[in-house]
Amino acid sequence: EVQLLESGGDLVQPGGSLRLSCAASGFTFSSYAMGWVRQAPGKGLEWVSAIGGSGATTYYADSVKGRFTISRDNSKNTLYLQMNSLRAEDTAVYYCAKRAAVTSGYFDYWGQGTLVTVSS
């Protein structure tokens, strides 16, 4: 059974940093691209970032480019999102999601999410 478990969400001040983690199990982690999708309170879904299976290829939404870094440790079956220079508008539930295939950009499994609140 595929499981994705996010952690690391917290209350952080504007300008601060936070690192999210996503522990994956139930599939061959290194064979699948992964991504982060966020949802601000009461709002819709917004794709944030994606990474290929080896970690060599990464993509970012313009809203986070230059501030967020996606990475993965295939030896630990873990996905990360390093978030720097956080802003109030980054407040959201952050979901880790597994991409269905290398060539497909849709997500077939999602974690339950971790809440990031950016506020002074």
Place this chain on the structure above:
Amino acid sequence: EIVMTQSPATLSVSPGERATLSCRASQSVSSNLAWYQQKPGQAPRLLIYGASTGATGIPARFSGGGSGTEFTLTISSLQSEDFAVYYCQQYNSWPLTFGGGTKVEIK
């Protein structure tokens, strides 16, 4: 960036009735379109990919159609567990983009 527009924002339907949700892309996404269902407090769940292929375990009452810029999600006979928010997502090009969602509520 491809903008995805969903309509209506809210759809009021009685149990047992048919619901049709629309999703429009600002430019062609071919058939690279997915639909997700999200219930309050839960993560999204994949329903449809490739515009019309049902994901594993999804009931046959859910069907998707369309290609290019116009897409539909049809729920043939609404069950109580189907009342939720539905999102479309294009994966034809980066950045990946989602529609704003359609809330299906009980009439």
